Amino acid sequence: MLGEIIKPIEKELHIVNNIVEKEMYIKSTHIGRYAHLELTYSERVIRPALVILSARIYGYTGKKALYLASIFQFTHLASIVHKFIPEKDTDYIRGDSDPRDGSQFPILVGDYLYGKGFSSLYNADMISFMGPIAEIVCRIHEGGILRNKIKGNNFASEAYLEVVRKETAELFAGCSAMGARLAGVSADQQEKMKHLGMNIGMAYGLTEHNTAAKFAVAYLENALAVLLGVPDVAEKYILEQVIKSLVNHNIFKRRMVI
Template identity: 30%
Template structure:
């Protein structure tokens, strides 16, 4: 049994029920859509976001029918953004499988993403879950703004540490924050409790994304560093720190490699080695743990509870995972 399977044990039945409701929420009268959504569901991820919804609800008062709808809403909108992201990034792979745009082309992928967004809104409006929809809608808006901010900065490669944090807060942390806020709201929690869980989720999301960015300077299955972010001209925390500690000439040289030679595997390796030898990874790990501790600080404000323990374990999983 994996570590994640152990963590999810207390809510296993709820997650199974959620899966059924999530599939049902994607139903369509168009055979092509049903084929594509079936393909998406079969290749689902680790269920980390629904887990945050359910455990947050448990901590805030208990899982309800609204919690299941909230988890489905988050997952529908998250899935829609992934489908759209693959189109934007011209990516043909998602979690080791072909992406929707790789199999059905961009036009269909964009429409599928739109369909999932509409399904999420319909689910909430149909059940008058206006508060939940408001929380998730705000997150999706932030995710779009974060993506555009990153694209804007990638053109000039003028991103600094504070801008980096703003980008990942919007792009990644906002969604995990919404999971925790939705969970609390679905359990009938007070506005103060909902805000505490939102802050908790935001800190987890920050740590989660820094961990993801660290993977780019690790190794893949054949032992070679990945460098995918560098190839896409994404300036992440390890590189930002390494550049801040380098001479003006070295900084200019590395930025030139990222800007003009990002398709050259040997040059990408050069950037990776520069980061690894300049303390970039150690600094990013330190910042990741800072956000993790901030998340634990919020949880420490609650009395002992099975859900609190599970959330602590889930936070540790996000920073200790291998991929």
């Protein structure tokens, strides 16, 4: 269903994917040999789509939106590589071991992907975005530290929600706010889009943790409420359908308790 909803920007998403995929090779070796980079369809497109749609809602259709979308995808890929590194030091030692299951190679791959994101900002002449994106990367790492400190999965606890916000939602918030920023919107409008992305990201992050649906739906309802205040253009309704699909749990392939 997600593929059908975002079909109007399918060409742009394909370009973004090509930009990212081109950087996945070191010499002739795909970095997926050294870190787990298996993604669902939604993981491949949801963040780039949010950047592109947010920019277009406010009238920006230039190439920088595609570069920004790829930069956020590099950041996402780096974060998930680091997130799933085993807590116990399991460096790749044995010749028959899978290097993806250790810690040494995934750490290097994650750092490589973060670096690619920042070098892409420079190459695309978007250095002014470097500070905000670096701050998001810091938040993601803060979330990882906090996740390892909390005990259990009390989905309603403030500590648990803070982990989801930092590890997942902050990146979504950046996608929507900085997508809109490309269009030259006011600080107030950027803040509105940040709030929109934050709510989508909270719902997405909670679902990734197999949280009961009722916890995620409240955030998606908040996102729909924010969306009422953005310009009445076609991309607004595409994004609305994306959010409603999340409400109906049709995008996620993970198991959910309703």
